[in-house]
Amino acid sequence: MTKPETTSAAMEIQEEQKQFSSKDFHKTYARPVYVKPSHLIHRNIVNAGEHNQFSTERKHPVYFVDLPSKNVSLTIGGLLPGQVTNRHRHTYETVLYVLEGKGWTEIEDERIEWQTGDAVYIPSWAWHRHQNLSDTEPAKYIACENAPQLQNLGVALREEEGRDL
Template sequence: MVAQERRAKTLEEFDVELEALHMRGQWKYDRLLVQVIGGPKPAGIPYLWRWEEVYPKLVEACEIIPESFTARRNFSFLNPGLERGGTTHTLLMGVQMIKPGELAWAHRHTIAALRFVIRGNARVFTVVDGEVCPMEPYDLILTPRWSWHDHHNESDEPAIWLDVLDLPFVIGMNLPFYETYPGDRQQVRRSSEAEYLQARTSTLRPTWERPKREHLPLRYSWKETEAQLRRLWASEGSPYDGLALEYVNPMTGGSTLPTLSCWIQMLRPGEQTKRHRHTSSAVYFVVRGEGKTIVGDEELVWDQHDAFCVPNWAWHQHINRSRTEEAILFSVHDIPILQVLGLYYEEPENSLQRQAAPSVPPVPQREIA
């Protein structure tokens, strides 16, 4: 009997066999081309959430949910271009309203968060790891990863703040640990120690203690932030961001939180920044002023308290539309994640901290008699 000649297997047939074994050859360049070659494609789209649409919904939520389960009456701003949720692919921004007398129970999670206050007063506060942080307008309060936090409104006015979290990043890493506190509110330090951590992170620190350096539950008061912006008003600023300041961790000099960098940025009357793009994404909130941010072909025209996002690797520039008034933007960036991994890039140039340190004056020459 003559042995039948074995027909050569086609590449298509071989590919099908590999697929059945959950393997794929790198010669399938179609997918490789889309995912790897040609640089990053911006994740999500540029989008703007108008305060005139957000605020009425917050008020309505107070009627529809009169007694919130945890008083976390929060909306997330969801990017219409992202299937997995998030305001950008790494950041989630939302807005929250807490009524007089309400308490948001204490809990903690591996998702890092921060609050930027829109409406508040000294009797609205967040307790973070026992530290009482008053929430006055435009204060920034950090609730770092795995820190206990509960929110209180002991005033007679509703309070509103912005929540920004690294939730899409942490969920993407599949690391969402969560724990509720035994009881609805934390023990707080005695009132004389209410500013315990703030006192230990100033420029004068106790010599007899070894202070905590990371995950500090800090409060950056607007009074100090605005004063620093005014102090630097006449500086040149960044050609791409205007007068942009980073809220730093005072113990490390590094980013606000290990995953999040918070900025306050002033665009002086008529200021228009140069166009650039970077591998980081950002979410913005308009503290005051009117302007526009052009992202790719999209014009995001903003007014006070609007919020918007700039996806990663999207060309963008900011413009203050007013010739007489300044514009102030609060923003949160995922830059620290990328910098630690060596994946932070900018085009057309590295502008972040591009200024060299001031040179040291030359040593005076000793006169020779």
């Protein structure tokens, strides 16, 4: 009985799932291999629904973009009129792009005012919180983070002031 040949696609999947230790350094290859992801588009993100647990914890609506990236995440966040979030910090970096509204983000002891079209950088492990300055209109932003990369390395941490301290 002969063993069936392994297809290149099967070999790629095996390589992707293989775990290496420091003794295997010589077995890693510097040639990237394309592995077809499960999907390339997430349609109608907001219509797909709010991430209830995260939104409740954050005290504002959050919509996760469900794409198979292993290095960056993208979420759509919102602040209700007049809303202030809890202070929190995390080991991953965040870049916010403001889609709608005016507000501020406090990073450590510095308050950064923002409005539609601005981008705000939040460094890793910096205490921060956000506020919508309008009492009548919501604010909306896109957040891009390197959280999946750090989660895959086992070093992603997040701390909520008053809960985790």
